[in-house]
Amino acid sequence: MSVDEKTVRRIAHLARIAVTDDEVGPLQGELNAILAFVEQLGAVDVSGVEPMTSVTPMAMKKREDVVTEGGRAAEMVANAPETEDNYFLVPKVVE
Amino acid sequence: MNAPVDPKKLIKGGLHDWEVVVGMEVHAQVSSRAKLFSGASTEFGAEPNDHVSLVDAAMPGMLPVINQECIAQAVRTGLGLKARINRRSVFDRKNYFYPDLPQGYQISQYKDPIVGEGEVLVDMLDGTSITVGIERLHLEQDAGKSLHDQDPTKSFVDLNRSGVALMEIVSRPDLRSSEEAKAYVTKLRTILRYLGTCDGDMEKGSLRADVNVSVRRPGEPLGTRCEIKNVNSIRFIGQAIETEARRQIAILEDGGSIDQETRLFDPGKGETRSMRSKEEAHDYRYFPDPDLLPLEFDQAYVDALAAGLPELPDAKKARFVKDYGLSPYDAGVLVAERASADYYEAVAKGRDGKAAANWVINELFGRLNKEGLSIESTPVSADQLGAIVDLIGEGVISGKIAKDLFEIVWTEGGDPRALVESRGMKQVTDTGAIEAAIDQIIAANPDKVAQAKEKPTLLGWFVGQTMKATGGKANPAAVNALLKDKLGIA
Numbered sequence: 001m002s003v004d005e006k007t008v009r010r011i012a013h014l015a016r017i018a019v020t021d022d023e024v025g026p027l028q029g030e031l032n033a034i035l036a037f038v039e040q041l042g043a044v045d046v047s048g049v050e051p052m053t054s055v056t057p058m059a060m061k062k063r064e065d066v067v068t069e070g071g072r073a074a075e076m077v078a079n080a081p082e083t084e085d086n087y088f089l090v091p092k093v094v095e
Numbered sequence: 096m097n098a099p100v101d102p103k104k105l106i107k108g109g110l111h112d113w114e115v116v117v118g119m120e121v122h123a124q125v126s127s128r129a130k131l132f133s134g135a136s137t138e139f140g141a142e143p144n145d146h147v148s149l150v151d152a153a154m155p156g157m158l159p160v161i162n163q164e165c166i167a168q169a170v171r172t173g174l175g176l177k178a179r180i181n182r183r184s185v186f187d188r189k190n191y192f193y194p195d196l197p198q199g200y201q202i203s204q205y206k207d208p209i210v211g212e213g214e215v216l217v218d219m220l221d222g223t224s225i226t227v228g229i230e231r232l233h234l235e236q237d238a239g240k241s242l243h244d245q246d247p248t249k250s251f252v253d254l255n256r257s258g259v260a261l262m263e264i265v266s267r268p269d270l271r272s273s274e275e276a277k278a279y280v281t282k283l284r285t286i287l288r289y290l291g292t293c294d295g296d297m298e299k300g301s302l303r304a305d306v307n308v309s310v311r312r313p314g315e316p317l318g319t320r321c322e323i324k325n326v327n328s329i330r331f332i333g334q335a336i337e338t339e340a341r342r343q344i345a346i347l348e349d350g351g352s353i354d355q356e357t358r359l360f361d362p363g364k365g366e367t368r369s370m371r372s373k374e375e376a377h378d379y380r381y382f383p384d385p386d387l388l389p390l391e392f393d394q395a396y397v398d399a400l401a402a403g404l405p406e407l408p409d410a411k412k413a414r415f416v417k418d419y420g421l422s423p424y425d426a427g428v429l430v431a432e433r434a435s436a437d438y439y440e441a442v443a444k445g446r447d448g449k450a451a452a453n454w455v456i457n458e459l460f461g462r463l464n465k466e467g468l469s470i471e472s473t474p475v476s477a478d479q480l481g482a483i484v485d486l487i488g489e490g491v492i493s494g495k496i497a498k499d500l501f502e503i504v505w506t507e508g509g510d511p512r513a514l515v516e517s518r519g520m521k522q523v524t525d526t527g528a529i530e531a532a533i534d535q536i537i538a539a540n541p542d543k544v545a546q547a548k549e550k551p552t553l554l555g556w557f558v559g560q561t562m563k564a565t566g567g568k569a570n571p572a573a574v575n576a577l578l579k580d581k582l583g584i585a
Contacts, residue, residue: 014378016192053185053383060388065127065164068134069148076144076152076254086143087242087251090194094243094250 001039002032100313104272108344113310115340116317117276118268121283122261123293124237124301125168131236131260132159132202139299143253151258153197158386165260166390168292169209169234170400172262175290175407176229178213180397184233186387189379194252195239203263205381208233209390215266216409217282218427219274227279228267237261256300262293268307268317273336277329280304281431284329285408289433303327308339310347318343319353323360323367335360339367411436419448428456434470435460441477442484450484458501479504482511491515493522495567523568526577532564533557533577544582551584 003011008028012019019027073086082089105112130137133150150157173180185207188200210232218224239257241250264283270276284302287293295302304327309320321343323335338360343353358367406414408430415426415436429439429452438459443451459480463473483500486492492500492515500520504511515521523529536557537544547553554575561574578584 010378014190014380053385054388056388058388060390061160062163062166063129063134063160065129065162066134067129067136070135070141070146073142073144073147076147082249084245084251086145087245087253088144088194089246089249090241090252092243092246092248092250093194093241 001035003028003035101271104275105313106310106340106344108348110348111312113340113344113347114313115272115336116268116309116311116320117270117273117336118307118320119266119270119276119279120305120307121264121266121280122237122303122305123172123264123283123287123295125165125234125260125262126291126293127162127164127168127260129162129164130258131162131165131234133258135258137259141255143251144255146255147257151197151254153199159202159384161387161390162260165234166209166392167400168260168290169232169262170392170397171290171404172264172287172292173210173213173232174397174401174404175286175292176210176213176215176232176264178229178232179211181207181209181211182392182394182397183207184209184390186234186384186390187381188384189235189381191379193238193241194250195241195254195257197239197254197257201236201238202384202387203235203381204233207389215279215282215286217275217278218423219278222424225269225275227269227275230265230267232262232264235261235263268309268320273333273340276306276336277333280329280332282408285431289405289407291405297328300327304332306332306335306339308336308343309353310340310343318347319355321353321355321367322357324357324370326360331360331362334362334365335367338365342367405433408436415439415448419443419452421448421452425452425456428460432470438470438473438477442481444481446481446484447488450488451481454480454484454501458498462501462505474506474508475501475504479508479511486511486515490570491521493567493569493571495562495571496520496522499567519568521568522570523565526573529561529565529569529573530577532561532569533574533581536560536564537581547582547584554578554582554584557582 005024005028008024008031009019012027077083077086077088080088100114102112105114124137125131127137129135130148130151133148135148135151136146138146150159170180184204186202187205189203189205190200192199208231212231213229215227215229216224217227237256237259239252239254241252243250245251266279270279280302284295287302288295293301297303303325306323306326307320308323309318311318321339323339326332326335339358346353357370359370360367411430412423412426415421415429416423421429430436435455439451439455442455459473459475463470480501483497483504486500487494487497500511500514503509503514503518543553543556547557557578558571558574561578562569562571
């Protein structure tokens, strides 16, 4: 598996990472090197083995249905570049 | 999916008849106090960003911890939809950028949802019913809310909804008309409200639907579908389907083809329009959320939840038909809301079930509708209405007087039995008094008496006069019998 230049630009855009034209080539090389590295796993026969996404042998931690947080609107928006009446303000986005 | 085509459901185009095929993704807000993965409140209508935790705002280093009540609610809903409960499910990240999604991804369930296939039985107005397949139900986070009308260049973001638990309920494309689609959502809402797993309040956005619409000539394979996003009322769902189906038919009959895309319904303009900007974002790059372990529970957990479920609308309806002798239609009306069904049962208990149903449906519901009131705020209690039904059954008041009595109880309140006494509303069954009234009317209207011998339908006029003369309190059966006798009508 390898990625072409177009895919590199697309992935960057989906991740909202600004990539200049000069960077696309080197990035493509780095990504393909990583993919080739991962591809070595293809040598292992995993037929009949269920995919594993976690290695911790424990049950999911759960919380009670109790309200324990909130009431800190001013703090929530404190780091935002722009706010008004405890709303976050962002450049206009309308469908 | 390939049931025989009912010609009545087809849409007439300029050239052909068309069949519309609809599938729905309903987003139902889980009834819970706290959010799906944080301890912030789900309560509606708070000040901006007041119900937000550090998790909901996606502050660095925060970890989600699942609310166990949301899990229980999803399982209850799955059971109510007669669906397969998956004792192991997985949370995934659905990646996209939007200002009201601070994480940059929504925690959802992709390949392994908590609930699998089920079905919903939907009764149509014409007495037929359809079975709508449920493909899956999964748990996911709601996004925040953006306001675009506060400022010419800025959007305002409120994260109070961010992280609230939603159940996405995906149907199979089993619906064949806007009527069926509306009936399906109505029924789904009823089931959710019975279960107490979603309040179904569409005005507050607790229930909203993405509607997939395609059209085809009967018997042909499925056409290309368009998805109409975020329709937030049952009426609009119907309108959006009709509008979209006609748009697609016009294109196809013109020799064009349908582009698979996401569209938005504008109820004001009565049109759907493309949301092209969403298209590119459709590469969601799902992957299992590394912050969350798989969700696992045993059968005993499911069984305990099943044991605690209330009687559901289908079972209640069947019981009303069987135990109270109601028509399926009346039973359907009564079970549409759990509170209505409970009210009806309180009235019907120990009484004539049909008479109780007539009074609840025709008089009470009719009056509540007129006043825009819900059953919860009825001024006439089940005990009061029951007493009115008793008074008719005992022959103490006539049906007509009973309506006057209902009106008094509605506006003034009070014990119906005492009111009948104090206001002299008792039915006159004393034939002597009725006879006296009839004799007077006969004496005063010799011409009508003569006509009545030729035209027996005039009896009705005499009944009316007699009722008037007795203040509506004469027993109608006695009046009829006496009049027929005195007028010589067989």
